[in-house]
Amino acid sequence: MLTVITLAILGLLWGGVYLLMATGLNLIYGVMKVVNLAHGDFIVLGGLLAFSLFAEAGLNPLAAFPIAALILFGIGAGVQFGLLEPITAAGSEGELRSLLATFGLSYVVANASFLVWGSQFQSVPFLEGAVQAGPIAIPAGLLAASLAAFAATLLIHLWLTTTITGKSLHATAQSALGAASCGIDVRRVRLLAFALGSAMAGGAGALVITLIPFQTSTGGELTVHAFTLIALGGLGNYAGAWLAAELLGLTEVFAQFYLGSNAAAAVIYVVFIAVLVVRPQGLLGQAGRV
Amino acid sequence: MRDRVIEAILLGALVVLALVIARSGSAYVAQTLFNAALAILLAIGWNVIGGFTGYVSFGQVSFFGLGAYIAALATMRLALPWPAAIGVAALGAVILALPLGLIMLRLSGIFFALGMFGLARILQISVSAMRATGGPMGMSFDAAEDPHICAAVMLLVAAAALAGTWLMLRSRFGLRLLAIRDDAVAASAAGVHVWSVKVLAFCLSAALAAVGGALYAWNLGYLDPSSAFNGTIELQSVLMVTAGGIGTVWGPLVGGAIVSGLSTFLWARFPMEQQIVLGGLTMLIAVAMPGGVMAALARGGVLRRAPIWAPPPAATAAPAAKATAAPAPTRPRPDRPAPVLRCAGLGIRFGGVVAVDAVDLVAYPGELLAIIGPNGAGKSTLFNLISGFARPATGEIVFDGKRLPRLRPERLARAGIARTFQTSRLFPSLTVWETVLLAALSLHRNRRRARTEAARILAEVGLLAHWREVPEALPPGRQRLLEIARALALQPKVLLLDEAMAGMSAEEIARVHAALRHAMEGGSAVVAIEHVLPAIAPLAARVQVLDFGATIAAGHPHAVLNDPAVITAYLGVEMEGATDAAA
Known part of the structure; x- marks a missing residue:
C-alpha cells in the first residue's frame, strides 16, 4: 500500500513536468494549427543546454531553466520566421508541408545536437536527497522540478488569460480570421506562439534532464509523449491538459515500477494509439476536430 | 498513347x-545498386x-522490420528457401496490416502519422523483448552468396513495383485512391x-515494405531491432517521395x-553530417518546391498523369448529340407510383440545437x-440524414x-x-471525365458499360467537350453541373440536390432542367x-418549407408561397411600432 501511495505521488509530480511540455505544444498547435515534430528534440536540446551550463559553468538547473528557455525562444522564433511562415498553402497541402518541414527539422536538431554532445546519455545531478513525509520518501529533485514546472505553466496561463497580448494569442487560436479582422497582427502572434511554445519545451528539457538522462535520439519519444498529452487532454483545453499530464505521469511511473522501463515505453505508445482511436476528442469535452 | 510508349x-x-x-560491376557497385533499388522500393x-x-505515415518502417524478421525466421526455423521466405514475409505483413489498418486508418492527418510512428516503436520494443529474435542483440543467419544476384533480384522487384503503380494509376482502384485523397x-x-479502398492501399503499402525488408535481410544475413525499425529508413522514403x-x-524513382x-x-x-543534410533537404523541399521534380516536369508538359481510360471514341466524335436524343427510360412510370422514399419523424440535435425536428x-x-426555407432551417442536415452522412x-x-437500416x-x-x-x-x-467515371464505376462492374454511361451523362449536361479538364478550369456553374453529372451517373432512384443551381447561368440552368427531366422520365x-x-419552380410538383428544423408548410408551389406562415418565416413579423422606432 505504501508503495502504491509513493508511486501515486511520484506520478502526480511527473505530471507537472509533462504539463509544461504539453502546454508548449498546445500553444503552438492551437495558434498555428501546425504540428511541430521537432518538439521532442527541442526538449532534448533544452536539457543538453542545461547539461553544458552545469558542466562548463557549474550552473544550477533551476538557474539554467530560464536560460535554456530563452535560447529555445530564439530558436523557435527563427524556425517560425524562416521555415514555417514561408509555407503559405492552406488546407491539407499546408498541413502536409509544415509536417514535412518539421519532420526534417527534427532530424536537423537531433543530429546537430549529436555533433555537439555525442551519442552518450547525459544527465545533471541535482538535489539528490529525499524529502521525508512521514513514511514516504519523495526525491527532492523531482519535487523541485515539478514545482518549477507547475509555477511556469501557471504563470504562462495567467499571462495568456489576463494580458492583452495573451488574449490575442487566445483569439488567434480560436479564429485567425476573426483575430486579424480585430486588428491583431496574426503573423506576430504566430511568431510569439511558436517561440513561446519552444521556450517551454526548452525549459521542460532543462528540468527533465535532472530526472532522466537524455540522449540526442530521445527526442522522437518525447514528441510522442507530448502528443499523447494533447490527444488525451483535447486541444486547447487546459483542464484537460492538466488531467492528461497527471494521468500520463501516473501511467508511466506505475508501468516503470511494475513492468520495467522497456515495457513502460511501449505502454505509453499503446496509450497514445488507444486514446486516439477510442476518444479522438480527448478526455474532456468535444474540442479539437483534427 | 505516345506517352505510354x-x-x-x-x-x-x-x-x-x-x-x-x-x-558486371564490382561487389561494391552491386551493393550500392542494391541499396538504391531497396530505397526506391520502399519509397x-x-x-x-x-x-x-x-x-502520410511516419511508421511504414514497421512493415519493413516485420518483413525482415518474418523472412529471417522463416528461413531459420522452417528452413524455407529465400524466395518462399520473401513471399511469406509479404503475406505475413498483409495479414498483420489488415487489423492494424482497421485501427490506424480511423486516425487522420498528423495523428495517423504519429500513431504509425508509435507503432514502429512498439514493434521495436516488442522484438527486443523476444527471445526468438535474439532480443536487442539481434540474430545472424545465412545471407545471399552473391551480391550480384542480390542486386539483380532487388532491381527486378523494384521495377515490378514501379510497373505495378503505373498500372494501378490506370485502373479503377487508382482512380478511387486519388478520389479519396482529394x-x-x-x-x-x-x-x-x-x-475498404483505404485498407487495401494500406495492405499493399505494407506488402511492398515487407518485401523490401525481406530482401534486406537476405542481403545482409543479420538483423537487430534498432536497424530493422530504423527511423532513418522512414526519413529517406519520405524525402525521396517528396523530392x-x-x-x-x-516520383519515387526520380x-x-x-x-x-x-x-x-x-x-x-x-557520415556525421549525413542526416543533417537530408533533414535540411526535406525542409527545403517542403518550403520551396512542394511538388518535387515531377511537378516541375508536369508544368512543362512532361510525364503528366494520363487520364484513366478515355470516353469511347464514338462519344467524343459526336459532341453535338442533343440531350433529347437520349435512350428510353429504364424504368416505366406507372400512373400512381408508390413513393420511393418516405421519411417519418426524422430528427437530430447538436448540443442544445434541434437541427431537424x-x-x-x-x-x-x-x-x-422542392425544399425551401431560410438559412439554418435544417435543410442540408436533413439531406445528411437521408444520405447517411x-x-x-x-x-x-x-x-x-x-x-x-443504418448504412x-x-x-x-x-x-x-x-x-x-x-x-x-x-x-x-x-478530370471531368474521371469524376463521372468514378461514380459510373460504382454502379457498373463492366468497364465498357461504365465508360458508355459516363460519356452519355457528360454529353447530356454538355460537358463532354471538356472531358480532359480539371474542375478548377471550369467556371462555377459548370462545376455545379459536373457535380450533378456525378450524382446522375449513379442512376439514382432518389436524387438529392443541395442548392445545385446557385450561381448558374440561364443556359446552365436549362441544361440542368433537361437532365433532371430526363432522369425523372426514367423514374428518378x-x-x-x-x-x-x-430556378426550380418550373419542375416542382410540390414544395415543402422548413424553418427551425420543422416543416411549416407543404403542398402545391403556388399555395405554399402564399401561406402566411411561410411569408413570416422569410420576411419576419411586422412589429407594432417598429416603423416608428426606425424613424
Missing part, C-alpha cells in the same frame, strides 16, 4: 542498364499510402467504399535516384420535390419499400440515393433544396 521504353532501358551494371511503398491515398466525403457520395513528387508514379545518390555520397564523405418527407418517382436520432426512412453513404449511393453538396465537393486532381425522384425558387 515513352514511359515503357524509359523503364525498360533503366532496368536493362541497371541489370548490366549489377552483373514506392510509402507513396501508395502517403501519396496516392493521402495518409475528398473522402465526396468519394463516398460517389459510391466509393472509402474504407520526386508525392502521389506520382515516377527522388530515389537523387536522394540515394546523395546519401551514399554523404555517407562516404560526411420530426420532419416527414415523401418523394415519388418522376416527381420533383449523419445518423438520425429519431424517426425512420423507408426507401424503395424497405426500411433503411454508410457509399452503400446508399450504390443503392440509389445520390446527392450533391451545398458547396461543391469536386476532386481537384481528377428528385428532392431539391433551393434558395432561388424560380
